Amino acid sequence: MVRLKGQSGHSKGGPISDFLQLRADQAPAKGLTAWLTAGLRDAIAARRLAAGARLPATRVLAADLRISRGVVVEAYQRLIDEGLATGRTGAGTTVAALAGEPDVSSDRRRTLDQLRLPLPPADGIDLSPGVPDLSAFPRAQWLRAEKAVLDEITGADLGYGDPGGAPRLRAELIGWLRRTRGVRADADDIVVVSGVAQALALLAQTLRAGGVTAAAVEDPGSRGARDQMAHWGVRPAPVPVDEEGIRVDRITQEVAVLTPAHQFPTGVVLSPARRRALLEWGGLIVEDDYDAEHRYDRAPVAALQGSAPERVAYAGSVSKSLAPGMRLGWMIAPRRLQPALLEAKHDTDLGNPAIPQLVLARLLATGDYERHLRAVRSRQRRRRDALIAGLRRHLPHARVTGVAAGLHLLILLDGDHDDAVLAERAAANGVRVQPLSWHRLEPGPPGLVLGYAANPPDRLAEAAQRLGAVLSPR
Template sequence: MLATELRISRGVVVEAYQRLIDEGLATGRTGAGTTVLGHGRGAALPSDRRRALDDLRLPLPPGDHIDLDLSPGVPDLSAFPRAQWLRAERAVLDEITAADLGYGDPGGTPRLRAELAGWLRRTRGVRAEADDIIVVGGVAQALALLAQTLHAGGVTAAAVEDPGSRGARDQMTHWGVRAEGVPVDDEGIRVDRITQSVAVLTPAHQFPIGVVLSPARRRALLAWDGLIVEDDYDAEHRYDRAPVAALQGSAPDQVAYAGSVSKSLAPGMRLGWLIAPRRMQAALLEAKHDSDLGNPAIPQLVLARLLASGDYEKHLRLVRQRQRRRRDALLAGLEQHLPEARVTGVAAGLHLLIMLESDVADTDLAKRAAAHGVLVHPLSWHRLQPGPPGLILGYAAHSPDRLAEAAKRLGRALRDEVDEPFH
């Protein structure tokens, strides 16, 4: 109808609607048409609640004028498979019994744990039975449960990658396990520099540098006599090479493996999994029970159905294609507007890192970018020890043309002084 009214081809209209959906400005459902979404900032929060939330975030510059947020770890929320989720949820509600809605196993519903065991075995090489899996509220809760259990057993410090995930580091520290940084190079974490009995790392796609733990380092780590906490945070997103298998499959008695749907579906789902050595499982289940009595049953059953039907895998294939186009657009833009930058971590994930030959602190470079409306993370925010400057760019939440615009602005921002820098 719109094509007829505007006297243009139907393909142009379809492409325009898809562009609105890609940019998160609209949502479309089969049989329900297209709906324009409200402004992403949402309703204003009370000032005391806003201050409390601000205290939990990284020290970002003022954001009222930011229109290109390239913060890492933010997935493409507009790609959430609403129709498939709704269909699966209706099917679940049709078939569940009253008992399914009661207090269940704090480790998760048996149906989801069984589906996850098969899925992780096929896709990540994980060796686990359904009873080995604890369903958690994302990797953050997995780390919290591990830290509580380790601290109760006398562990007060753990080795972490440096640079590495600041969020993971802060989570462990909050529960009494201090982070001790271990350098990361082009082969991954320096195993020979680990002095603690626990090491937390991202071996398949190191955050934020993006390197894969080399075969020699994997062998050294597996020969090391300690507990490995494996954060498989973006295992679903591989573009230019086949993913390496999870470490857990080589040493299930040595590795505590954690993953989630935060990067594949949405972080707001708060659904993840923890597979720990069996000697730790009773204590972890007790901590999980004491924390929240278990995750909500219906979302678990819906995810189980998506896994069983193949809809989850279809969704991942579509998302990978979409994210590869976005990554390529950002890379092309950086090559044009910042050719002097060294880019790493491009073969997988939802972010890349640019390393810069500069005497300017990367926090100041991030402020320059923010003054041009682009929000990025300085690499130093994720370091424990000083190191070369870099900027972490997340690309999942923006369309290719917006990413090209971001690269253009970054090139201008990092070359030119800003008239009124932030303080």
């Protein structure tokens, strides 16, 4: 009889199969891993397995259910991938959180309220875009780098430093950005920020102080970016996006905010002709290098900043490559703006925390960061492929775009559909997606934005099936 460790109440003393409500004689001939994963997932959702409960050893559970140990190992890994469990060498596998009670940020809750869409039920699947695979965070590499940093740092490293960022990080970043993104700058041109959101906030404050009251933004485009600018007094002026990117000929402001390498949410790349037109346009370009690390079926596209460093304010972060909770990013602005931006950064927070900066610098220096990116890219490709295959099977007539790169894709709908209503129906069927209309300022064709990074392939296949039940013509 298998007993759970760390459970309270009636869970003590019972076999694991009691809590899973699974019987060995009912195990299917095929799909054992999915069967066991679903049983574990349901037990967590129903609180039969509480947060902090340590799951039985894989060998013991396999014997109890009379199945292969490899099936149990794979099922546990799927739970870890979904964020429902954690696993540590020597410590076993532990239930990480209660399903149905996600720990979402205040921004996330506000987003849910604005969309008026309920969270999926306990067995639901969240395909919100912009969420990376948090289970892939390189814990071992980060811990190893942090130990090395703590062995090396001096007291001076822990004091109030340069508000522009730790010199070691800026030196490593500039080498990496030159090589991978084609930027033209020096280490001293970098300001380390708490993500692209802070880069936009600092830019908006600086521009507003200089008399700028409006900026061109992509439509559809990043709602977070335009909300950030608007909060600091720079009104978003929508400019249409088509299959070549932003319509440069429609820009009437002196500042334009865009995502040229992988436009959010359409996924298009700014075409060579539009890049030339934008560089000839003459205003300030705010380049959010969104999702640039994640590409699968196309060559990398160099940053605009390398073509016009005196006219481009470039921003990037580790939010999609490591985790948004790291709050680490960078900005390279034209030198005429740098003094005001540094002053704004100093006045805001005196600079980013020192130790995470130094750890990231070490990851860059050792090559661990790039090795992590390669591993994540391969993993995300498999997830993307699983979602596309599922959509082809259950929504064969759907027009799917933006699949060559990034962490999300877009389903385009016929003009007579209300995408907000369809998103509500999808949520009621256990799949959370975002309507394309939520990312627009002006009316336009409807669609659904689907993020695939945070779910394993089997869950993505299930999500496609559930979406098919909602979107397929009747």
